[in-house]
Amino acid sequence: MSDPAPSTIDRPGQVASATPPAPGRSRRLSDRGLAVAFISPALLLLLAMSVFPLLWALYLSFTDYSATRGGPANFVGFGNYTAILTSAQVHLRALTTVIYVVGAVGLQTVLGFTIAYLISRRTHGRGLLTTLFLVPMMLSPVVVGLFWRFMLDAQFGVVNSMLGSLGLGQVEWLTRQRTALISLIVVDTWQWTPFIMLIALAGLTAVPKYLYEAASIDRASEWFRFRTITLPLVWPLLLIAVLFRAIEAFRLFDLVYILTSGGPGVSTETLSFHVYKVAFLGFNTGTASAYGILMVLVVIVLTQLYLRYLNKLKED
Amino acid sequence: MRYSKRTGRLSVPGRKVRLATAAMLLVTMTTAAACSDGQDDGAKASAPKAPATIPELTKDPLTLSFIWFEWPPAQALEAFANEEYKKERPNATIKVNTVPNANWHDAMFTQFAARKTDFDIAILDSQHIGEAVTNGNILDLTDFVKTNIDVKAYNPYLLAAYGQFPQAETGKRDENASLYGLPLLGDTWTMIYRKDLIGDKPPQTWDEMISAAEKCQADNPGVSGLAFHQANGSDAAAVTYNTVNGVYGGNLWDAKTRKIQGVINDPAGQEAMDVLVNKMKPLTAKGSGNWFIDEVNAAVAQGKACIAFNWIAASGGLLDPKQSTLGTTRNQILDKLGFATLPSQKTNLVPLGGMGMHVSAYSSPANQAEALNFMKWFERADVQKKWAAAGGVPSRTDALESPEFLNAGPFNRVYADSVPRMRDMWNVPEYARLVDIENTNVNAALNGAKKPKEALDDIAKEQQSVLDSSSRKGGGGL
Numbered sequence: 001m002s003d004p005a006p007s008t009i010d011r012p013g014q015v016a017s018a019t020p021p022a023p024g025r026s027r028r029l030s031d032r033g034l035a036v037a038f039i040s041p042a043l044l045l046l047l048a049m050s051v052f053p054l055l056w057a058l059y060l061s062f063t064d065y066s067a068t069r070g071g072p073a074n075f076v077g078f079g080n081y082t083a084i085l086t087s088a089q090v091h092l093r094a095l096t097t098v099i100y101v102v103g104a105v106g107l108q109t110v111l112g113f114t115i116a117y118l119i120s121r122r123t124h125g126r127g128l129l130t131t132l133f134l135v136p137m138m139l140s141p142v143v144v145g146l147f148w149r150f151m152l153d154a155q156f157g158v159v160n161s162m163l164g165s166l167g168l169g170q171v172e173w174l175t176r177q178r179t180a181l182i183s184l185i186v187v188d189t190w191q192w193t194p195f196i197m198l199i200a201l202a203g204l205t206a207v208p209k210y211l212y213e214a215a216s217i218d219r220a221s222e223w224f225r226f227r228t229i230t231l232p233l234v235w236p237l238l239l240i241a242v243l244f245r246a247i248e249a250f251r252l253f254d255l256v257y258i259l260t261s262g263g264p265g266v267s268t269e270t271l272s273f274h275v276y277k278v279a280f281l282g283f284n285t286g287t288a289s290a291y292g293i294l295m296v297l298v299v300i301v302l303t304q305l306y307l308r309y310l311n312k313l314k315e316d
Numbered sequence: 317m318r319y320s321k322r323t324g325r326l327s328v329p330g331r332k333v334r335l336a337t338a339a340m341l342l343v344t345m346t347t348a349a350a351c352s353d354g355q356d357d358g359a360k361a362s363a364p365k366a367p368a369t370i371p372e373l374t375k376d377p378l379t380l381s382f383i384w385f386e387w388p389p390a391q392a393l394e395a396f397a398n399e400e401y402k403k404e405r406p407n408a409t410i411k412v413n414t415v416p417n418a419n420w421h422d423a424m425f426t427q428f429a430a431r432k433t434d435f436d437i438a439i440l441d442s443q444h445i446g447e448a449v450t451n452g453n454i455l456d457l458t459d460f461v462k463t464n465i466d467v468k469a470y471n472p473y474l475l476a477a478y479g480q481f482p483q484a485e486t487g488k489r490d491e492n493a494s495l496y497g498l499p500l501l502g503d504t505w506t507m508i509y510r511k512d513l514i515g516d517k518p519p520q521t522w523d524e525m526i527s528a529a530e531k532c533q534a535d536n537p538g539v540s541g542l543a544f545h546q547a548n549g550s551d552a553a554a555v556t557y558n559t560v561n562g563v564y565g566g567n568l569w570d571a572k573t574r575k576i577q578g579v580i581n582d583p584a585g586q587e588a589m590d591v592l593v594n595k596m597k598p599l600t601a602k603g604s605g606n607w608f609i610d611e612v613n614a615a616v617a618q619g620k621a622c623i624a625f626n627w628i629a630a631s632g633g634l635l636d637p638k639q640s641t642l643g644t645t646r647n648q649i650l651d652k653l654g655f656a657t658l659p660s661q662k663t664n665l666v667p668l669g670g671m672g673m674h675v676s677a678y679s680s681p682a683n684q685a686e687a688l689n690f691m692k693w694f695e696r697a698d699v700q701k702k703w704a705a706a707g708g709v710p711s712r713t714d715a716l717e718s719p720e721f722l723n724a725g726p727f728n729r730v731y732a733d734s735v736p737r738m739r740d741m742w743n744v745p746e747y748a749r750l751v752d753i754e755n756t757n758v759n760a761a762l763n764g765a766k767k768p769k770e771a772l773d774d775i776a777k778e779q780q781s782v783l784d785s786s787s788r789k790g791g792g793g794l
Contacts, residue, residue: 079790154603
C-alpha cells in the first residue's frame, strides 16, 4: 500500500509540486522506457534478420562447413577467401557482372534522364505519363523474366516475328554469347529505367524557374541552359539513383535464372548466380559465405568512394 | 513540464564500450550456436535404418506427402495413389508436391539441410542417392526390403539404380550393398520419328538417323531434322551428351579409380562430342539451344521436327489431339508419329531415367511407418500392373511384360526393350556439381560459346577437380 499523499494543510509551508506521482502513474513507462519499447521490436528484428545472419555468415566464411553434410565446421582461416580471389571462374563471373552493371545502369541513366527531361517539359498529362512509365517497375522480376523469355524466343517469340515482318532474319536472343548478355541488359533496362526517370523527374521539377527565366533574358540557347543549369542541379540526385541501381544490378539473380540460366555455357552467369550455385548445388556453405561477404565488401567500398565523390560534388 | 529531462548523448567512449559489448555478445552467441550445431550434426553422419517390419499404423487422418518436379507423372501418381491406396488405408491422403524441374534438387536438399522436411517421401533421381545417403537424409531400407519386397521380381539393375549405394555397375546389382529406395517410375529416352516424312521403319544406327534427319530437313522446309535437349538447366544437355557418348563407345569415368580426366575426353568421347556439335546440332531449329522436355514435345506436336528424343514418361501428351497439330484423333497422330528405341552405333546403350521413392529421415514416426506401408503396397504385383494401366512406368518384370503396360502406350514397348541397354550417370555425393559442369560446357559447345574439344577438356578438368577436392583447405565448390 502506498503512503498517503502529504497535505498542504498539515505542512502549509510545503509546495504542492513536491507531491510524488499518483499511485496509478508510477506504473507507467517513463518516456525513455516508452521509446525503448517502441524501438525494440524493430531492433530485435534487425538483429535477428540482418545482423545475426551477417555475423553467422562471417563466422562460416572461415570454415569448411556444409549445410547438408553436417559435421563440425573446421576452421580453414582465409582459405575460402584466397581461393575465391584467385579463382579464374570467379574472375570470369566478375567480368560478366561488371559488363552487365555498366551496360544496364548506363543505358538506364541515359534513357531515364531523357524521358524525365521530356516529361518535365510537358504541361499536360504529366501525371498520367509518369504513371504509365512506372508500370514495369511495379512488376515482379520473375514475371518480367518469364514474359520476356517468351517474347525473345527465337522460334515463336513476338520480337523475331516483328523482325521477320520487316524482312530481317531470326536472332537467337537467349542462346548466343553476345546476344544473351545484351538481352539481359535490355530486359533490366525495360524494367528499371522508370526508377531513374522518377528520381530525375523529381530533380528536374525542383530546379528553380527563375534560373531559366534569367537565362532566357540573356538569350541563352537551349543546350547552354541544359548544360549550365539543368544538368549541374540534377546531377547529384541522378548519381544517387545510379548508386541504387548499380547496387541492385550488382546482385542480379532473378532475371539470369529465368531468362538464360547463366547460359550459353556460363557466359551470362553473374556473381550472385555463381554464389547460388556454390551454395546450393554443392552446399559448400563456408565458401558461399566467404563469397557473399566479399560481395558485400565490394559494395561497401564502392559505395563509400561514390559517397565521397558526391559529398565533394556538393562542397564544390 | 510533461516531458522528463532528456538524457544527454552518451559520451563517445561510453557509446563505443556499449557497441563493443553488444558486438562481443553477438559473436559469442554466434560461435556458441555454431559449435553446438557442429556437435549435433557430427552425431548423425550416416543414414538411419528403417525397421525391418512396418510399425503399427495410425488410425487418425494422415497426409502422406511426396516431393517431385512438375510433370504429368506427378499428377498421375497423386490421382492413382488417392484412388487405389485409399481403398486399403481410407484415413490416408496422398499429396504430391511439385516444384519446377530446375528447382527439384534444391527444394529437397535445402529442406534436408534444415533437418526438417515437409515431405515424407522424396522422389530422388538415381544420381541424388549418394548425396542423400552420405548426409544421412534418407532411411536405410535394406532390412525393410529383405522382409517385405520380392527382389527377384525385378531386373536387378533397376532395383540397384533406384535404391543402391554405393552405385551399381551398369547392368549389375551388388546384393551386399545397402538399399535406400525402391523404384517408383522407370524411364529412358525414346526416339520419336515422323513416319509420314521418313518412313515407317525407324533408323537402326546413329549414322542412319543423322542421314534420315538431314534428308527430311532438306525435303521439308520449315521442319528441322532433329529436336533434343540442349538447355543448361537441370541435366538437359548433360544427358544428351552422355547418350551420344555411350552410343559411340565412350565412358563418363572410371568409377573404381574415380578418374574422369582422360576418360570422358578420350578419342571415343571426342568423337561423340564432334557428332553432337558438328553433325546433330546443325539439324536442329534455330534458337533451340535452351530446349528441354517441353520445348522438344512442342516441336513434335506442332510438326516442326522429323526426329526427336525425349523421356518416355513425358511423351504421353504427344498423343493428345488437343495439344497436337498432327491430327484430330489419337489414331491420326499415331499414323504420323512412331516411337522406337534409340539407334545403336558402337554400343547400344541408352540413358537410365526415372526415379525411386526414399523416406525422409526427418519425417514423423507415424508418417515414416505410413511411407513404408505405401512402398510395400506400391511394389505389389497387382498394384504395379494398375500403375502401368494408369500411365506409370513400373519396374517389376512381370508388370513390364504385362498387357496392361504394353498396351497402355505406343512407347511402352520401347521402355521394355530398353531396360537391358540402360546406363546411368555418376551416383556420388558430388553429383549436382558434376552434372552442372557437364551441362554448362555441353550447352556452351552446342551454342558456339566453346569449341567441342575445349568444352570436353574443360569438363574433364573441372569434374576431376571436384572429385579430388575433398582434401582441399577452403574454396570447395568453386
